[in-house]
Amino acid sequence: MSEITRGPAEVGDDERLARAALSRVFEPGEPKTGALLRTSGGASPLLERLRAGEGPPKGFTKARWEGLTARALRADPQRDLERAATVGARFVSPGDLEWPSQLDDLQDTRPLGLWVRGPADLRMWSLRAVALVGARACTDYGTYLAGALAVGLAERGWVVASGGAFGIDGAAHRGALGVAGGTMAVLACGIDRAYPPGHARLLARIAEQGLLLGELPPGEHPTPSRFVTRNRVIAALTRGTVVVEAALRSGALVTARAAERLGRHVMGVPGPATSGLSAGVHELLRGQAHLVTDAAEIVELVGEIGELAPEKRGPLVPRDLLSPEAASVLAAMPARGVVPAESVALATVTAKDDVIARLYELQALGFVERDGDGWQLTRRTRTTASAGWERGGRV
Structure with a gap:
């Protein structure tokens, strides 16, 4: 096995290989998967059960179980690990020292493992990370604010997390990179794929300076459902989620709702009352979300006691x-x-x-x-x- 797939760990190699194999068998974020893994006694026994062709467990139809069995028989985790290593990636499993323990808050929807690409330590970065998310088709106002917030957070030593997409995501990543700050992109595809293709150079920069990560094995393509389930990982990895700009139907709101369920801070940046791209943010603010306008206000919420934003007042006359x-x-x-x-x-x-x-x-x-x-x-x-x-x- 390549050294990049190893490292200090508490989990055994057999369990790691089994989890890597199961990441190609099950779709991310399915509660049934987590429950089955828990009742099976681990990934290795579950993988053996699938490959042995046993009958379906409770909650799975025969057709569904046969499909999973076929996937398990075709899965080649060693090949996936070697393919990941060619782009400098590794597989981080629950039990590894690099595994972020806050992902355990997802319970049965916790990732089987994460394919990680980049020089930073995922666990350490996740301890001081904030998610900046929002609309893909954003306005110039949203782009500016996302970049400015990312710069302010990075300059204060915080890692900016987002989804690597066009719009707010891209502006947030670029803002952090522009001041040599930390940023990580959670992907809805294989770690060796650049999606969207128009962000190939940006994602390459993130892999060099920050972290790319995702649940799907190398070569896997994104789908609408994978984007949705990916958002729970962004919410769980970070201390809080800031929605910069989002319409009433927006994937960014999925991330915000996941953060709220997990007990994380949810924040929103207000926009013009007439802007449809701020309507979703305003609905959050009418609920339990906190209104923020700059990085200092974000840090006041997610940071340590005493990290207060300066009081704002008009000019002295x-x-x-x-x-x-x-x-x-x-x-x-x-x-x-x-x-x-x-x-x-x-x-x-x-x-x-x-x-x-x-x-x-x-x-x-x-x-x-x-x-x-x-x-x-x-x-x-x-x-x-x-x-x-x-x-x-x-x-």
Whole structure:
């Protein structure tokens, strides 16, 4: 056996070979498979049972069992391992030191094993990973945000996980790669296939700098159902799932719902209320999902205690620096015209001498000016106030 298929492990080679063989027999994500594996006492006894031609177990029809038996007889795990090794891939099985234990949360839908391609340690990377998923036919807004979030996460030492597809997936992978960060793509096909073909160069870069992984053995092609079942692996491998942009019917929502079932954090990036490509995200946000707009807010949810996002506030304006007394006097000044100090004192319920002191303070700061025996706002203050109120903000 090639050394790339070995490595530090607790699982025996026979069990590993059996699991590799069964990855060609069963479709990923079927609960019946996990239950059968559990009741059979492991992969090796189950594979022997299939090849022995025994009758179907409970829950399997005769026709279905015969089909699985035929697949088991044709399976050649040694050949698959050698084929994987030609592209620098390995088979990671439950019980291996590289196996991410959080995948065990999938219970009977846990992968039989994972075909992994890339230099990083899958288990270590999965401990600090976040999924960024979304629409394939995304908008420029979605593309920009996915890339920006990936950059921010990578710069904070987080691994960006996605599905390697067009749109949001590709933007997320490129963002992480662009800052030499970690990224992993979970595939719905064999580890030696580039799908979609238009992402062949991107997937090759991920294999060199990050990780490509999937449940299907070399040479297997993607199908609609395999994309759907693949999403549960993305959800389970990561600390949380962020949906950047998704319509009401979107595979990204499948990932989000899987993450929620697994007790992972579910996050969504809001978009225009009129955009159909954000409608699915908005439905998530109406439920239990958390609204996020940048990497710091994501890390606040999935990171360690104390990794808080900075408080956001509008720009500081000169009036913010005034004392409460001076601000009260300034607020009592009319937008136009001259007013005596007595009128300001009456409006603020303040002694006249105190108001005059505050008016001179405001004059020194350029907010008001004297006009004879009265006071008025300076032209600059009037202009700033008018523009500020038109924007609906403070001045």
